[in-house]
Amino acid sequence: MQRRIFLKTATLGAATLAFPSLLRAQGKEPIRIGFPLPLTGPFAAIAGDMKQGAELAVDELNAKNGILGRKVELLIRDDQLKPQVGAQRTQELIEKEHCQFIVGGLAAHVQMAINEQTKKAKVLFISTSQSDEITAKPDASTITFHEALNPTITSRVVGKWVMENLGKKWWIVYADYAWGKQNNAVLIETNKKMGGTVLGSTPYPLGSAEFSAHLPKIQAAKPEVLMAVTPGADDIAFLKQVKSFGMHQQMKLAKPLHWISVAKQGGPELYQDVYGGVNFYWELQDSIPEAKRYVEGFNKKFGIPPGDYGVYAYSAVLEVARGSELAKTTDADKVAEALRKSPQYNHVKGKQWWRACDNKSIQDMWILKGRAPGKTKGDWGLLEIVSRVPANEDYDRTCAEKGHTG
């Protein structure tokens, strides 16, 4: 802890020496970005990656000219994965710390509670976690932006790819809460549309580590693909139990999302040949120059390659900066308007853009597959890139379906 503070101070000192512009920038009132995240609780590892992504973005901004020539400050808060706490921390960030922008959130229900506060306070909010609702009426607002993917896009993209490449007879296991239910519904819809069969679809309580009750009947049904909507630590328990029943040899395993940190925890034996989608993977540095720059910067600062959700945080902070520079102000409405007017950006993984009607970021996705044990690349290279799915607005619900008119 002490050492980290020392390093931070030291880097800041060095940065100040190297970049006199920062000194000038410090003369003015800094721009503050509030960042609520579940630093404690079951998603702490992913939140840690996001925190680092945001810190890297702020470092880069301050090394140049800050935002509008003003220094940028990042205020990270623990939302404990609880909506009440997320709302309270957001109020604190706005009322006490006078943050001009709020970025963050790593769970649908918490970002909803954050969004309620930012809308009331008229502060621009860029959400960095999955949700279908945040960009739909009545939750959507002109000053709420959504950087992350959502269940609809994720499951349409992955569902289609699985239909075309792995098999058409599925069984779905999903966590019985909003994100799980939405993925399940979209997966079923995608499967039906493409002429497949869903042999069964089993809900389980989120956070439950017991799946063995379901596995015998799934095994008996003989699906070609077992689709697992099992977030966080559930994923590991699920794969362990599937493996202990020998089912990984009888069917293909796929999931809407891979989480790099979870896969690392589970290890290659568990994740071998498991397919899933991602918004980002550090091996993209081999093919995308922006990704290479990001991965190298991240590695240099933190000594590990970046994960997946951290990219949302990084990109969202840079969008706050881009919008402010374009609008030449931190006024929420004007920054939002500026972002909608020049919606294209590319901070880390190729071209992406804000859809005008709902402020949804449209972006590329990738399908990954678990490497065999012994074939992994270092600690973090458990997965390999199988396919790129280019950004396409059609993967999301239409503006009309989301309740936006015109």
Added chain:
Amino acid sequence: MPEISLAALAAQVFTGLVLGGIFVLLAIGLSLIFGLMTVVNFSHGALYMLGAYFGYVLLTHTGSFTVALVLAPLLVGALGLAVERVLIRPLYGRSPDDPLLLTFGLSLVVVETARLIWGKIGLTLDPPRALGGAVNLGFTYFPTYRLFVIAVTAVVLLALWLFLEKTNVGLLIRAASRDPLMVRALGFDVGRVWFIVFGIGTGLAGLAGILAGPMRGAYAEMGVTIIIESFVVVVVGGTGSLVGAVVSGLLIGQVVGLTTFFVPKLAEIIVFIFMAVVLLLRPSGLFGEAGLLE
């Protein structure tokens, strides 16, 4: 509703047995400790979690699952003894609010410390190779490790039963967990009984943790929810009754397992519905005695 085969249903019963076994191990400790403090030991879940983490450390250092299985519960039990000596002992005779608040604070500290030591990402424990695959039970395949968990639970329970029934200390513990005042009045050193009971109770939580590790992985929050469910087991069985804890643990294991199988949506709530029904029909749980520890 999918087609239900008898084989799948039978496999389900075994699954319920594994679940029930873990419940029983946690519930016995909770029940014993509840007997002395008349409150829930909030840190029980944190100690369960430590069992899994200690197991992980021992496994990676010694490479032997047997060593981990034996030593992890002993270490957790030793920690439990230290907690009793240093933190709980000053609270005997004070309002039951105090141990409740103290063990709540303790659980925060233990969970956060685990996160600082072992990181935010959970850890994966592998069962030994010999227990890796699945066994053909004749009607279905069942994971070998889970059968092992059932066996270990049964052996430990038998040993505990012999200890409590056949030794003098056991007799004293049974008496003290039912009516500490009377035991004290009879001139026994209740403090020593409490000490031993705390050690046994937390040791059993550690055992549950290391047993659950290879099935569910080890992560800092693993003890949060299960502790509420385990306390439901205690209450359904009747506080102060160890037989009650065993029967109710196994019963609730089956109820949860079968509900998960037939009506997955109800799996989360069934424990509480079951408890409400039992308590409304039987004032002091299945084996509890009216008037005790109320």
Added chain:
Amino acid sequence: MSAVAAWVRRHPVLGFFVVFAIFPWVVPYKSLATQVLIYGLFALGFNLLYGYTGLLSFGAAAYWGLGAYGTGIALAKLKVTSLWLALGAGLAAAVVGGAVFGFFCLRRRGIYFAMLTLAFAQLLYFVGFHLADWTGGDDGLRGIAVPAVVLPGLRIPLDRSVVFYYFALVLVGLAVAALRRILDSPFGTVLQAIRENSDRAAACGYDISRIKHLSFVFSALFCGLAGSLDALRLTVVPIESLHWSTSGQVVIMTLLGGAGTFFGPFVGAGTFLVLEDLVSARTESWPLVIGLVFMAFVLFLPKGIWGTLTGNSAAPK
């Protein structure tokens, strides 16, 4: 400090208003003051049942949640435009819930009672979770438009946090005054007699099951008002409002301040929330700090915070 505490103890209602009129100007920001006020009321409601009647409930979240959803649904789904009507809906939901659940739970005593209250609260959580059309499910209930306070000749919009604070202060203050009256009445005396020895109270000829039930409903009413105010404060009702962790939180707050004392719950809520606010902004490992602080309180302040301040022992039971 203890002189102030002693004065507040002698003049509870006046003391409450004086302390809390100043309070938002000494804490770091207004919304934190509002949060303390509302959770203080929640703990007060819980304490009526635990500290004064001797009934430990693990299900206080049910009434807090009923209040919050009652008010929230009235505003977001039924499009009620009167603030008073919306508050009334929350209170009515909490009172009905308290009456029904209390009827069943009070058939049992001690830990069995506590666990029954937990079971009913969890049942409600489950219903709320799956009744997403009305409650918003696990995304929480959103779209709560808070109407202005309309009194004859007066219209006060509540969108500024300082205005909302004083609005909440008036309602919470009324609740505090009402509770003080209840406790000072003969009914209140019987409650404490039940806490000390319910068999003896029964032998004195009191219909203790009716009195306990009434105390349960009053407790639900106070918890419900707190929940209702919180729905207005956050304009969102998270499903966690009904979760056992919310019940656990109020138990901890009350114990921290000192159960069975009039202001202990407020002191506990304030300590808990301000501590969390300050520590969690500084270190990721805040649970470690808070856990240690709780343990230190138990070990070194056996009378609870409020009991230590007033030199008056807290612990009932």
